[in-house]
Each structure stands twice: as structure tokens, then as C-alpha cells.
Amino acid sequence: MSDVDTHPIDKGAGGHNSQKPIRVAQVVGRMMGGGVEATVMNHYRHIDRSQVQFDFIVQTDSTVVPKDEIEALGGRVFYVPPYSNPVKYVNACRKLFQQIRPRIVHSHMNAVSVFTLMAAEQAGVPVRIAHSHSTSNPNEKAKTLVKNVLRPFSKVYPTHLAACSEYAARWLFGDQVVDTKQVHIIHNAIDIDRFTFNPQSRAIKRDELGVGDSQLLIGQVGRICFQKNQVFTIKVLSELLKSTPNAILAIVGDGDDSELRKEIRNLKIEHNVKLLGVRDDVADYYSAFDVLAFPSTYEGLGMASIEAQAAGLPVVCSDKVPKEADLIPSLVRRISLDAGIESWVSAFDVHESDASGRVSHAQEMAKRGYAIHLSAAELSHWYEELEGECDAQKD
Numbered sequence: 265m266s267d268v269d270t271h272p273i274d275k276g277a278g279g280h281n282s283q284k285p286i287r288v289a290q291v292v293g294r295m296m297g298g299g300v301e302a303t304v305m306n307h308y309r310h311i312d313r314s315q316v317q318f319d320f321i322v323q324t325d326s327t328v329v330p331k332d333e334i335e336a337l338g339g340r341v342f343y344v345p346p347y348s349n350p351v352k353y354v355n356a357c358r359k360l361f362q363q364i365r366p367r368i369v370h371s372h373m374n375a376v377s378v379f380t381l382m383a384a385e386q387a388g389v390p391v392r393i394a395h396s397h398s399t400s401n402p403n404e405k406a407k408t409l410v411k412n413v414l415r416p417f418s419k420v421y422p423t424h425l426a427a428c429s430e431y432a433a434r435w436l437f438g439d440q441v442v443d444t445k446q447v448h449i450i451h452n453a454i455d456i457d458r459f460t461f462n463p464q465s466r467a468i469k470r471d472e473l474g475v476g477d478s479q480l481l482i483g484q485v486g487r488i489c490f491q492k493n494q495v496f497t498i499k500v501l502s503e504l505l506k507s508t509p510n511a512i513l514a515i516v517g518d519g520d521d522s523e524l525r526k527e528i529r530n531l532k533i534e535h536n537v538k539l540l541g542v543r544d545d546v547a548d549y550y551s552a553f554d555v556l557a558f559p560s561t562y563e564g565l566g567m568a569s570i571e572a573q574a575a576g577l578p579v580v581c582s583d584k585v586p587k588e589a590d591l592i593p594s595l596v597r598r599i600s601l602d603a604g605i606e607s608w609v610s611a612f613d614v615h616e617s618d619a620s621g622r623v624s625h626a627q628e629m630a631k632r633g634y635a636i637h638l639s640a641a642e643l644s645h646w647y648e649e650l651e652g653e654c655d656a657q658k659d
Contacts, residue, residue, distance in 0.1 A: 299567030483553030488519030
């Protein structure tokens with residue numbers, strides 16, 4: 265595969281002289297079915313595509329690229345090499361931007377957006393958005409070192425700043441730009457109706473998993489990695505089984521699971537853990553679960569927590585998850601990762617599952633800005649404003 269692998273370019277696909285829709289290049293890095301890609305895809309599905317269209321710039325090492333869906337919606341997918349070789353990555357991005365001529369490049373690469381937007385500036389892209397979705401953890405030494413080296417340059421190449429939360433914005437861009445309202449907050453909005461608790465989905469999924477009506481089913485959703493901390497959840501489960509021996513943990517997500525599988529074997533709890541991989545029916549699983557484990561070592565916001573709350577599902581999360589994610593506070597219990605396994609075990613120590621109290625929180629979620637149709641309309645309006653600014657500057 266070449267450095268830049270593209271589809272044929274339609275005449276007038278980009279550039280100032282093309283008719284609407286506005287084409288926005290969404291740079292999403294390595295697509296693995298994670299929360300960032302889910303947020304971008306959620307907005308894409310619900311945005312007015314007669315006004316705004318997306319082109320997805322993804323890395324060649326991506327594992328979950330919904331190419332067929334993107335193309336069916338009128339978008340395009342372009343491949344660039346991984347950013348692990350920054351020079352190759354910047355050159356490939358610059359050539360691609362020169363070829364497709366987007367007016368807006370929206371980079372979701374956190375601190376690494378410096379490379380993407382450097383290439384966009386070199387290619388003469390007028391609107392360059394840096395979007396912060398995450399933070400860091402000092403124990404993730406190599407990654408955090410790279411992030412800390414790049415963070416001071418986070419405001420050099422973008423013309424506009426965006427973030428999924430104030431917390432993520434402050435981490436990448438600093439307090440001053442947040443306090444002076446220079447960061448556009450784009451909520452990790454969802455299709456609330458899709459995630460609303462469904463007793464039929466609950467029954468079907470629990471039956472598929474072989475989990476009884478009264479059996480405790482803990483869920484965890486997210487890419488398998490240090491950040492999402494599934495190995496910690498496994499250790500909590502091992503202790504929990506002493507008091508609730510038939511408890512089941514179902515993990516939804518992809519990634520390097522070698523360490524996770526090793527820990528499961530070492531603790532001899534293979535029969536109590538189900539690794540489900542990436543699922544396109546994850547909404548149904550939130551109805552099936554009795555509680556969501558969310559012990560992240562760091563988060564920009566926490567997509568799974570938002571989805572769980574929409575389903576009326578209790579969430580046990582770490583103190584590293586921003587409080588901005590507590591949309592329905594009565595559903596969220598926070599525990600420090602330093603509190604010890606026992607504190608976490610006690611949070612999950614429910615001997616029988618009970619879904620009788622599960623109710624919809626659609627109105628509260630919408631009021632907080634997490635209804636996708638409203639968020640998509642707001643995003644479309646912002647892009648149109650930015651396009652208008654370009655035209656005004658050109659005139």
C-alpha cells in the first residue's frame with residue numbers, strides 16, 4: 265500500500281469553487297472501534313449531509329474501518345501511514361490534503377494533531393481544528409513522554425480548538441484558552457433512544473451469554489489497553505467471586521488481550537469472564553448488564569459511561585474519569601484507583617441482579633447536550649460558520 269491510498273477524486277470534491285456540501289477532512293488516526301471514532305461516526309450519521317460531508321483520514325494499521333457505511337453515506341476513506349514515523353506521516357498527509365483540497369481539517373489525534381495540522385498548514389488548508397479527546401497517565405511512560413513533548417505545540421498549527429470536555433481541553437491546550445472561551449466543546453453525543461433500557465434486549469443478550477435472570481452480570485466496554493484498565497477489573501472480579509461465586513464479567517472491545525488472558529488463566533476464572541470483542545450491538549448489552557465497570561487510568565470524558573447512563577445502568581468508575589461525565593449523578597459511583605481492591609469489590613457486591621428500577625433518562629441527557637441530533641446540527645452550524653469566515657477573508 266502506498267503512503268497515500270485514495271479513491272479517485274471527484275471533480276469539485278474539495279476547494280473553494282465546489283458547491284455544497286462543505287467537505288470536512290476528519291483525521292481519526294488508527295480506527296479500532298473506540299470511543300473517538302464512535303463520536304465522529306455518530307455525528308456523521310445524524311448531520312445534514314446535504315450541507316456537510318465527511319472524508320475520513322485513517323491509518324493503514326486500522327482494524328475497524330466502517331468503509332462501506334461511510335461510502336453509503338456519501339463520504340470517502342483515505343489511508344495514510346501510522347504516525348509512528350512522523351516524517352512519513354506528515355508528508356503523506358500534506359500530499360493528501362493537496363490532492364483533495366479540504367477547506368476544513370478536523371484532527372481528533374489529541375497531542376499528535378501537531379503533525380496532522382502541520383501538514384494541513386503546509387498544504388494551505390484555511391481551517392485547521394485540533395480536537396482534544398483524552399488526557400494521560402504517568403504510568404504509561406512512553407506515551408505520556410510523547411504527549412508531554414508535543415503538548416506545548418498544540419496551539420501552533422490549529423486555527424480553532426475543540427474538545428469533548430473542559431477537562432480534556434485544559435489538559436491539552438491549557439487553562440487560559442479555556443477560561444477565555446476559545447475552545448469549542450463538542451459533546452460525545454449519542455442516539456439516546458438507541459441506548460434506552462430495553463427489557464427484551466436484556467433477556468435476549470443474557471440468554472445468549474448463558475446468564476440467568478438473577479445472576480450478577482458486570483460489563484466493561486472499551487478498547488483493551490492500559491487506559492481502560494481491564495486487568496484491574498479482572499482482579500476485582502477474582503475477589504468478588506468469593507462472595508458472589510456465579511458473577512460474570514463481559515468485556516466488549518478489541519485490542520491486545522494477551523496480558524488480560526494470562527491474568528484470567530492465572531486467577532482460574534475462565535468460566536466467569538466473557539471476551540466479546542468489538543460489537544455493533546453494544547447498546548443491547550447495556551440493557552443486559554447490571555453494572556458497568558469503568559476503572560480507567562485516564563479519560564478525556566468516557567463514552568461508555570455516557571452510553572451506560574442513557575440505559576439507566578449504574579456505573580462504578582475511577583476518580584480519573586472527569587466529573588463532567590456524571591450526567592445522571594445518582595447512577596455513578598466514584599472510587600479512587602488507590603483505594604484498594606476491597607473498595608471496588610464492595611461496589612459490585614450485589615448477590616442478585618435487579619433491573620426493575622431501570623428508567624429512561626433521555627430528557628436529562630438531552631438537556632446536558634448529549635442528544636446526537638441536536639449536537640450534529642450544532643456541529644454543522646459551526647462548520648458553516650468556519651466556511652463563511654474563509655469566504656469573508658478571501659473577499
